[in-house]
Amino acid sequence: MLRIRNLKCYYGRIRAINGVSLSVKPREMVALIGANGAGKSTLLQTICGLLPGWEGDMRYEKEPLSGLRPPEIVRRGISLVPEGRLLFPPMSVLDNLKLGAYLRYRRREQAAINGDLEHVLDLFPVLRERARQPAGTLSGGEQQMLAIGRALMARPRLLLLDEPSMGLAPFLVKLILDILVQLKDDGMTILLVEQNARAALQVADRGYVLENGHIVLDGPADELLADQDVKRAYLGKDYREFYDGRA
């Protein structure tokens, strides 16, 4: 579904991604793990068209993504739940969700959008309760749900998530990952970026390990979970410590 070959991304002259190749098959959940600064966010932003000027080959459903800007990429069915959520805090939960479907409103898909809105509110009942509240008044977990809901409103076929567990208590991390599994079972393809490697690999089918802009390891998620190098580098810390360090 998504195939990336020898991707290089730049910030000015600095190269942040150094020849990455990866692929995501339809209805698969792939985890991309790596330490802070490894280039995970850069990779996701490049796929979404936020960082033009990359080199290499990126294809989505066999069509090249080169030269496309975010509106065209969203229209093709790729949505990103960005790092830090990037909600519109003063606007209501409902408005945030509706703006996720901006391009579809422009194509007058009103009825389908209303259906999807109901679906998202069923998926996250707490958002229904808070529908009229400003997004900024939600708790961290609720905001993450809203960010995911907003991305879903574009009706993507490939959902990219950038550290959805950031700053959340373990039970919320579990809740969010359960939702992702549910989405996957309903047919969604997911590329999940996480520093929380253990949690991500437990729900994913396959995983890639990114270090300094290179893929250093890849394979089925259970093999990565058992891998000695991965254990040492990313799973060494107890889960709770991990969470405490980032809250």
Next chain:
Amino acid sequence: MQEFLQYLFSGVTNGAIYAVIALGFTMLYKSTGLINFAQGEFVMLGALSMITLWSGFELSLPLAFLLTIAGVSVVGIILERLAIRSVRKPHPIVLIIITIGASILLRGVAMLGWGKDAHSSPAFSRNEPFEVAGATLLPQSLWILGIVLVIVTALHFFTRGTLTGKAMQACAINKRAAWLLGIPSETMVLLAFAMSAGMGAVGGILIAPISMSSYDMGMTLGLKGFCAAMLGGLGSSWGAVLGGLLLGILEALGVGFFSSSLKDGIAFLLLLLILYVRPAGILGARAVHRF
């Protein structure tokens, strides 16, 4: 009392016009973070175009009204396209200087087009003035208040009730997030320029029948609109309306009870005072750190 009421009427009338000009500033600032010092020239272009189209070409009032707004909006779009968009490194100071440059250019062009003489247009309707509790109320004042009310309501509906309005707000809050959802921020910025120029034109159209208009009127009116916008809190639409009315009323009372030489000074006095005492404006306490 009667005297006070009279000043109040004239203050509210002028204040409503300042409010529209302030809305133009606010609208653009909210969407782009930019203070457009050519805003006053849009007012001037609005007033002079209206006089030419309505009194000169004898178009019907509604047609002249709409054509003027459309024309000035196009000038706003051209300003954005040619002068603002093309800047490589859009540092705020650079942009502000560009708008000052644009205002000088527009003033020069207007002087070539309309000459140095002052012009005025007739009142929108020829009804007799009303008597209210001994004070005279001009029909033109009612026109002005009515039109400003319609505009404020329409603007409110636009930002709260339409997808485009919400998308524009979203761009203002977080451009990157909006772009990620596929909202074309460039189009929204262009729309903000067009709307804020149109708002300035309305201010000019309303002013044309009640004062003399000439190519150099934009500077003072622009600064008064800016003062009203600051007074209410930059970025707050209701603040702009409130600030405009407040400025108009204070000005009228100052002129009435003290001296007419005070008129233009009051705006600047207020501006200094507000910058000193409450830089966020009356309603703008939260808005200032949004960007």
